[in-house]
Amino acid sequence: xxxxxxxxxxxxxxxxxxxxxxxxxxxxxxxxxxxxxxxxxxxxxxxxxxxxxxxxxxxxxxxxxxxxxxxxxxxxxxxxxxxxxxxxxxxxxxxxxxxxxxxxxxxxxxxxxxxxxxxxxxxxxxxxxxxxxxxxxxxxxxxxxxxxxxxxxxxxxxxxxxxxxxxxxxxxxxxxxxxxxxxxxxxxxxxxxxxxxxxxxxxxxxxxxxxxxxxxxxxxxxxxxxxxxxxxxxxxxxxxxxxxxxxxxxxxxxxxxxxxxxxxxxxxxxxxxxxxxxxxxxxxxxxxxxxxxxxxxxxxxxx
Numbered sequence: 001x002x003x004x005x006x007x008x009x010x011x012x013x014x015x016x017x018x019x020x021x022x023x024x025x026x027x028x029x030x031x032x033x034x035x036x037x038x039x040x041x042x043x044x045x046x047x048x049x050x051x052x053x054x055x056x057x058x059x060x061x062x063x064x065x066x067x068x069x070x071x072x073x074x075x076x077x078x079x080x081x082x083x084x085x086x087x088x089x090x091x092x093x094x095x096x097x098x099x100x101x102x103x104x105x106x107x108x109x110x111x112x113x114x115x116x117x118x119x120x121x122x123x124x125x126x127x128x129x130x131x132x133x134x135x136x137x138x139x140x141x142x143x144x145x146x147x148x149x150x151x152x153x154x155x156x157x158x159x160x161x162x163x164x165x166x167x168x169x170x171x172x173x174x175x176x177x178x179x180x181x182x183x184x185x186x187x188x189x190x191x192x193x194x195x196x197x198x199x200x201x202x203x204x205x206x207x208x209x210x211x212x213x214x215x216x217x218x219x220x221x222x223x224x225x226x227x228x229x230x231x232x233x234x235x236x237x238x239x240x241x242x243x244x245x246x247x248x249x250x251x252x253x254x255x256x257x258x259x260x261x262x263x264x265x266x267x268x269x270x271x272x273x274x275x276x277x278x279x280x281x282x283x284x285x286x287x288x289x290x291x292x293x294x295x296x297x298x299x300x301x302x303x
Contacts, residue, residue: 001034010034037082043101050108078102090203094152096140097160103132147183159216168292191256211253211262218273
């Protein structure tokens with residue numbers, strides 16, 4: 001993370017004399033995320049590079065060297081706890097999403113060798129991919145929940161678990177995937193929209209309470225597409241599109257009680273999710289199928 005002028009030192013401090021918008025304290029200058037570890041990012045980069053090649057962008061030796069350097073670091077880094085996708089402030093943990101995305105990084109590198117004939121230590125990558133997959137299935141799956149939990153040995157749910165399906169970690173008909181979708185519906189839905197996690201039960205270093213995170217609701221719609229629940233996907237998508245303002249922009253979160261937009265506005269993350277879900281529902285070639293390598297359970301033309 002860098003400042004707008006390229007600064008690498010983004011020391012964070014609170015300014016208690018400022019009340020914040022509608023009393024939304026604390027007001028901070030700087031960003032503590034500059035000192036955080038987010039292992040999931042490596043998988044995002046590797047996935048993007050792979051799908052760029054799949055999409056027809058010519059292979060680049062520099063890009064492959066860069067990806068190889070990332071993987072060499074990830075070989076030892078993946079097993080560490082981190083702050084993961086949500087940049088939590090409650091301390092590092094073994095977040096399920098970060099481990100899954102580490103698996104994605106090695107999986108995509110293996111595909112680069114198998115599909116495009118690129119060179120790399122593929123046997124070692126296959127071993128690491130299998131090791132991560134086994135560990136996640138053993139330590140992140142909570143039998144009492146019937147679902148993959150937020151982190152290892154946890155009983156809390158996290159909406160990022162929905163992305164396990166989209167990245168191809170498990171197939172759409174796997175009972176653990178279906179149980180995870182069900183647990184998200186039971187534990188994280190508020191007013192028809194999806195929370196990131198239960199802020200009252202999860203120590204993220206912030207006061208409890210926030211709106212439903214709009215991208216997470218789109219992820220649930222995508223999960224419905226991949227598991228054949230097209231009617232549910234359409235209903236949720238239409239409800240989410242209805243949150244756009246008069247010029248078609250979405251915020252980061254939505255408060256279903258106050259029925260208002262909250263959080264960053266406009267939020268690119270929300271719009272990326274909207275576009276992906278629109279294509280997942282309406283297009284024959286679905287982004288969720290392309291990314292996961294799994295066909296959806298929905299038959300052509302099914303509503």
